Amino acid sequence: MRYREFWDLVDDVLGSAQGRGLVRELVVGELGQRTAQQALDDGEEPRTVWHALCDALGIPDAARWGSDPHRAAPPRR
Structure with a gap:
């Protein structure tokens, strides 16, 4: 996942x-008591930050990839 995609x-x-x-x-x-912005600024992968943010907000997997039906959901690492 690129920053733009995040x-x-x-x-x-x-x-x-x-x-x-x-x-x-x-x-x-899950991001070490940091905000998502701090984690990105510290070099965390956007994919890792996105999953952690969604987990914290209780967003189900099916809803994490937005309204574009062609967007591929990047797996967790």
Whole structure:
């Protein structure tokens, strides 16, 4: 997953304003008590950050990939 794809999913699944706020403000235990933005800034893979953010928000796997039916869901690592 590229950074662009991460941000596209944030906007599509979480809503641009709310989602970007969550990326900046929500502390996620799975990311070492960092926000998603801090984890990205620290070099974590966007795929890892996306899954951790979705887990923290209780977003089911089927809903994580947005409204594009052709978007491939990257597996967890």
